[in-house]
Amino acid sequence: MSETELHEAPAPEQDELDEDDRLRPEFVDAVRDAVRDGDDEAARALVEPLHPADIADLFELTPHEDRGALAKALKDLLDADVFAEMNDYVREDLIDALTPTEVADLASELDTDDAVAIIEDMDEAEQRAVLRALDPDDRAAIEEALSYPEESAGRLMQRELIAVPEHWTVGDAIDFLRHHEELTTDFWEIFVVDAGHHPVGTCQLSWILRTPGNIAIADVMQREQTLIPVDMDQEEVALRFQKYALISAAVVDAANRLVGMITVDDIVHIIQQEAGEDVLRLSGAGEGDINEPIRLTVRTRLSWLVVNLGTAMLAASVVGAFEGTIARFALLAVLMPIVSGMGGNAGTQTLAVVVRALATNQLTSSNTARMILREFRIALANGLSLAVLIGLGTWVFYHNADLSLVIALAMVTNNLVAGLGGVLVPVTLDRLNIDPAVSSAVFVTTMTDVMGFFSFLGLATLWGLGT
Known part of the structure; x- marks a missing residue:
């Protein structure tokens, strides 16, 4: 096919593309051709229906020298969820092109663990500039996470969780969840804490929904739980999730106070990462990332x-x-x-x-x-x-x-x-x-x-x- 015929060929319609087709070579080429032709609107129309993880993959499939133009064309679609799903090296390429304020805006939209993943690989001067641009609460949370060792539970955890006092009733907990819009929306269980903010049990959402409102949380919660020390290596954390079939787990500091939680979606990534690292290290191939310089x-x-x-x-x-x-x-x-x-x-x-x-x-x-x-x-x-x-x-x-x-x-x-x-x-x-x-x-x-x-x-x- 000649270059003229290639540009005249119609781009694949989104309705004709199932999930497996959307990142096939034909689709990627159609997006890149639209960007090269300066037709940003056509590129956005093709990419807009994609899941954030697929958009991140699209950037990984794009050659290094074309990523800047693609990012410019898809600027409105490059939200925090897309950056959270990106390969580290690809994300660094794009982050380098953003101002500290723009990076801070992205970080503020993410859970703490994802924001830390973006900021931790920056140079120290760039980190300070981004942290200064964050609002005080976000800055304090991210600075605390960065103070923990690399690849530890403290870096992996997210601070956004639901914790209620043990003297509450089920009705109190439901009213709390309904009337506080600033609470995180992604959780599977509620952590129950004592007056010193020490975790004393967990309560699954299904139990709360099926229990009369006048019953005490302490009578519904499960007192046995797996607590993750904040300095535990992420590989050991993954082993605990696998061994005890956990969906989420509380992270505690040296004083056994609740400071965050880790969820299974983060653990899936860690298991994949650690397994891949061990295989590549056995061969001396380093990280083995095809996007590595x-x-x-x-x-x-x-x-x-x-x-x-x-x-x-x-x-x-x-x-x-x-x-x-x-x-x-x-x-x-x-x-x-x-x-x-x-x-x-x-x-x-x-x-x-x-x-x-x-x-x-x-x-x-x-x-x-x-x-x-x-x-x-x-x-x-x-x-x-x-x-x-x-x-x-x-x-x-x-x-x-x-x-x-x-x-x-x-x-x-x-x-x-x-x-x-x-x-x-x-x-x-x-x-x-x-x-x-x-x-x-x-x-x-x-x-x-x-x-x-x-x-x-x-x-x-x-x-x-x-x-």
């Missing part, structure tokens, strides 16, 4: 590639120590990568299981010994099975019984090293308060490479192959 991506990946280069040289030095044996029996050079490669694969399998178990608190000090024994048995079974297969395969191809036996023994040895290393390395790093997802893979692959070459070439030397 190339400079940052190169720096992160290159640092780990340099580390891997060092470990590869270490493995090569082991091979060099057996140069004479390899020279006398060249088949060793052909087969030795099989032993190290299979060990690396086995170690990666074990490592992935153990890192996940540590992240989800399935693996603790109480069951570490059992986990080590379990992985040892698995490694032994897999090693013996692979040893039989590689031994038979070597015999079929090379008709050398000694070579078949050596490679089979090396395969068992390296699989045992892989299994034990896949458990012991991440567990040890975790005990030392080092993130096992970041560093474990380098150590385990080094162990399997070195031991794979050493066991195979060492056994071949002891066996006298090639002499």
Whole structure:
């Protein structure tokens, strides 16, 4: 299709687009073409029916150099909900183009946790300018949230919640909800507090609606509740939500006073984020965000590639120590990568299981010994099975019984090293308060490479192959 035909092609009608169609290439191209042609009204007409999350995705699908023009065309549609749904890097691009007053206006429309997510990544000078532009109540709430550690419950929580005193009746609570329009509208339960603002129970909305107004809240509420310390790491918060099937939970400060709440919609994001981070860290790929600046991506990946280069040289030095044996029996050079490669694969399998178990608190000090024994048995079974297969395969191809036996023994040895290393390395790093997802893979692959070459070439030397 020529450029003229492309511009003349009618844009897809909104009625013809279902939810899955709206961000397909044809739709995105239609919006970008309207922006390029200066037809902002047509672009807004296409985008207006979209959900804020879809509008945020539209910006992520738009090349970096076109986002400014798209933002200008859709200015009336770029509300706080859209910014809250945006990818961090994309949002930073657009926030940089706004004045502190405009950012403050956006933040004031958001819940505290979403406002903090926008402001926390700004430079310190920009943060101060935005905070000065906020009204005092919003500024105090956001400053308090920013005072908590990153990725803690204090950063994650929202201060907008419903709390009532324990001496109220159900009728008092309903009247309070009806007559105070400034209260938050997104909540599933009411927190009940004592005179010191300490949470003493929770009451679901369904219970309040089904209970006569003269009944005391204290007689309806559930006294058992999961309280989240304000400094708890967000990953531990997510585990508590998952373990106890929570929809929302109260956040308390050091004095056990109610200071905020966390809801399950925030936890879904955290679970996705933490799971993705662990997978990417195992490979040394950094954050893995396709919107991350190339400079940052190169720096992160290159640092780990340099580390891997060092470990590869270490493995090569082991091979060099057996140069004479390899020279006398060249088949060793052909087969030795099989032993190290299979060990690396086995170690990666074990490592992935153990890192996940540590992240989800399935693996603790109480069951570490059992986990080590379990992985040892698995490694032994897999090693013996692979040893039989590689031994038979070597015999079929090379008709050398000694070579078949050596490679089979090396395969068992390296699989045992892989299994034990896949458990012991991440567990040890975790005990030392080092993130096992970041560093474990380098150590385990080094162990399997070195031991794979050493066991195979060492056994071949002891066996006298090639002499």
